[in-house]
Amino acid sequence: MQSWAQDAESGKTGEAVRYGIVAIAASAGGVQALRIVLCELPSDFPVPIVVVQHLDPHHRSLLPEILARACQVRVKQAEEGETLRPRMAYIAPPDQHLLVNGDGTLSLSHSELVHFVRPSADLLFESVAASYGDRAIGVVLTGTGRDATMGVRALDKMGGLVIVEDPDTADFPGMPSAAVETGAVDEILPLEKIAARLVEVVVRS
DSSP: OOGGGGGGSBOTTOOBOSOOEEEEEEOTTHHHHHHHHHTTSOTTOOSOEEEEEOOOTTSOOOHHHHHHHHOSSEEEEOOTTOBOOTTEEEEOOTTOEEEEOTTSBEEEEOOOOBTTBSSOHHHHHHHHHHHHGGGEEEEEOSOSSSTTHHHHHHHHHTTOEEEEEOTTTSSSOHHHHHHHHTTOOSEEEOHHHHHHHHHHHHHOO
């Protein structure tokens, strides 16, 4: 096991966990959806969480501060080169792609738009799949467009777990529906059940 991942290998009890990272993607309606998911996770959630939320590229995002005030896990805006830690959620800055590197650090990029957006869920998910393989979880929440479709295929190919918000209960079903249409989704859940499922598969594996 690579040394950079070892602090994400166990919770407070020291028991090994099955997964090493959770990547979450959301677009329209995502602020409230992220609040529901992230704020139901316990403060000792033993793996890092990386988040892409499509935001206005021309304004500073207050999303990390909004979530940090309400959630038990620590929430912050992702920074170039920082090392992933458990019990932390890292939010992609507006107008920057967020990538997870093989050494467990984060990179930010202003490279071209993907599916007309930056940050891109596809690029985040693909980097997580490459870095964590079958120890990665991808979650697709409410939104419009097709961002995350290539990413969920990459996670599925590497043996990761893909969870999607039920399009029938999503505020904006486009993004979760597109993910489901790939055939690469493992579980489709109502929004209110996603956090409990993450705790179940990560903490209790």
